[in-house]
Amino acid sequence: MSEWYRRNGDVLILTLHVQPGAKRSEVAGLHGEALKIRLAAPPIEGRANAALCKFIAEIFGVTQRQVELKQGAQSRHKVVAITVSSVDPENLLKS
Secondary structure, eight states: OOSSEEEETTEEEEEEEEEOSOSSOEEEEEETTEEEEEOSSOSSTTHHHHHHHHHHHHHHTOOGGGEEEEEOTTSSEEEEEEESOOOOGGGGGTO
16 A cells, blocks of 8 residues: 555545646656645645645545645645545556
8 A cells, every 4th residue: 555645434535745836737646655746826825725626626536525635734745635536546646
């Protein structure tokens, strides 16, 4: 099992390293023990956090209400919880 995610019942918990201000939003592979996400949104007034939750919801096939930022609102290192997703996180690294 990878260090960057874990399941707790119906909840999937991801450890992320987020790089705001990128050209486009994408999964960029692993960064240490975290999944690196590049975001097109700037790190201004919570825009990057909102864009992150929207991006995570899209790639995991859930609504934005099912994605919650647990830790790291002011940091590049974030912890996100996703409720009831059938997507296997390992598939994100294969694309």
